[in-house]
Amino acid sequence: MSTVRIKFKKEGSAKYISHLDLIRTIQRAVRRADIPIEYTKGFNPHAKISYGPALAVGMSSCGEYLDMELNMEMGQSEMMERLNNSLPPGIRVTAASAVPEDAPSLASMIDAAGYSIAGQVKGQHEHSEEKLKDFFSLRHALIQKTDKKGRKKQADIIPMILEVEKILAGAGGVTLEVILAVGSRANLKPAHLIKAIEQETGIILEGVKIHRRELFVKNGQNYLSPLEIFN
């Protein structure tokens, strides 16, 4: 028995597939590809596949991951080829690697995600870039979040913005490249970042497209991808 980690893209029409539907879609692709997958026991057996943090509906990504448990060895290039022949358009496997036996679960490893956020500024767009730069140098920015039980909570999002890699704003629109905290300890959704920007700077973004570039595991001062971490 062995575990393999797969990196994949989710783009085009496939970005409208919800996380729950993605699980079903992958499970069927794995069956079509005839990958020697392990199944759970019991009356309703299902394939042993675990996923990274869910991607919101409508978001594209080139940095999604999943772990599959196999009951037989299979070459990684053959596996990638078979999977890619069996996946619907928009979902593509781009890398695969073995996972060490004692490794923690994929979901528990992930600390951060890199996003590209693009949109148009509603109304006046002068000084947007300065305003955005000012925003990212704020010490605190509180937003109101609603938890699962419907209770309202104040949260400071600034500590959850881990890196700001690009701020571009002009007549052509706004592009932001950021790394945000992901996981059970701290989690910042891009939608909440956009809300905080609106609140603090008055910049309202329209026609927003969000793309997840990569998931990261924090290793000292470095951010490594879930595949790099085992190298």
Added chain:
Amino acid sequence: MTARDIELLLDKVEKPARYTGGEYNCVYKKKEKIDIRFAFAFPDVYEIAMSHLGLRILYYLLNRREDTWCERVFAPWTDMESLMRENRVPLFALESRDPVAGFDFIGFTLQYEMSYSNITNMLSLAGIPMLSSQRNKEHPFVIAGGPCAYNGEPLADIIDFFVLGEGEEVLTPILDAYLEWKRRGGTRGEFLERVSQIEGVYVPSLYDVKYKEDGTIESVLPVGDSVPGNINKVIIRDLDSVYFPDRIIVPFMDIVHDRIILELFRGCVRGCRFCQAGMVYRPVREKAPDVLLTQAERLIKNTGYEEVSLSSLSTGDYSQLQPLVQRLIKAHGEKRVGLSLPSLRIDGFSLELIKEIQKVRKTGLTFAPEAGSQRMRDVINKGVTEADLMESVGAAFEAGYDNVKLYFMIGLPTETTEDIECISDLVFKVVDKYYATDKQKRGRKLRVTVSTSCFVPKPFTPFQWQPQDSIKSFRQKQRLLKDKLRHRAVTYNWHQPETSFLEAVFARGDRRLGKVLIRAWELGCRLDGWKEHFDFAKWNRAFEDCNIDPKFYALRRRSYTEVLPWDHINIGVSRGFLKRENEWALKEKTTPYCREGCISCGISELFGGGICNVDSQD
């Protein structure tokens, strides 16, 4: 309108996967190489539409033609509809995202009457004139098939022509005739006249309906000598050799029947007197187990589905069910492919079969005694006894099942309060059976779900002359059952009688109802199959505005001499047989099922004999 506009709408709707297309196995073609653009239209939302076997078959059958591209178009949910209207995005096909108004054909499948308001709404969203008579050369031909097409009269002014019977047979000559007509550059009327010659095609505008003073029909006569007076349905004679797809579209989102459907046979050997499917899909034609095994293997391989449903009107009547199940499990059980057996008849059920299925996956069990008393079951010719039910339920409980669904119908002809009380008596006998089962063997928590539907008299059944029960009476009966079925293990579900009333109106309606359909659409009726959107008050207003009394269609007992709106359609089962069955029903006299001997329903005469599988087995 561009693909980008549609993309912007997708970002705003609740379930965008309903509208994206691009699922595994869906078909894309180069438009330049296509002569016929065909939109297969299912007048309900994606989850319902994609579960339909007919769509799955005809989509690939049409796409086998190199000159044809068949795409899908479904009813949008209200959120998408509002966005489409706001942004002037016309109804588009899922694959190409092209507006369907520019297609050559829009083919609706008519599965239930309550979807009619989605047809009018879809035509409006597409920008296609509502009435057949308003369409010109720029517009597609709007056609329809499926069970409700056998009496499509309420849609006669809207649909250009109906296809009666099994689509595999009749679509090819229609498309061939279309190509020829298109090349010649004829008029719309010329094409309609041409297709009226094709067996199984009914062009309603070529028939003139006259009415008597009392509102009943005087005559239905063809216009012109070349138009046939009667229209016969068409069937596939040999199901083993008929096309069946080796793949189906695998949706991203969860749909109602998210599994492979294997069709074991068409038709039904039983003769339940309320059942339209049991009459219109005759004769019985089985597929050979070898053919089914090959089809299953290909479908599993090409879809990755983890469940196969063995489907038919009455799966338990498949003559080789047990060996088929065993062979399927042997071939695919190891890959964790589960089997489900819907529509099992109570008496066709065996413990061995349950045990076979249970090896892989455990699914709930559904039984349909249809009526509570033996008297009532004799009236409807449901040849099942209480002992049959108890034996099957007992076997299921012993095999560890604890989740059972029971289906009944209320408002059946001759029904009394006592018959209704017998429903609850039967339910509690099932409950008692569970508690009498060995604790070691039975499941842990009993759940019995009881559903009652309201009887709708349908055309082409022995009960086609019977009045429907009133809404008030349905309500009384439901209240009685609600009171009687109070038990922690029992859940009681019932159908809205208002919906069933409208079904009865349109099922046996005539073409005067077309204006009611259009008026109801104007008033905002759509998605009537969905409780949250069904608005009975609007429908009542539509009837009033059109000066039509719906009770005339639903609640009136019709005489044998009356010309019925569908009398010019021939499904093969004779009017004489239906009449005899209706009379026997009133005498509580049962008719044996086809395997016990031919009951002379008339189907063999239409197709020249030797077509029923059951005949050849005698």
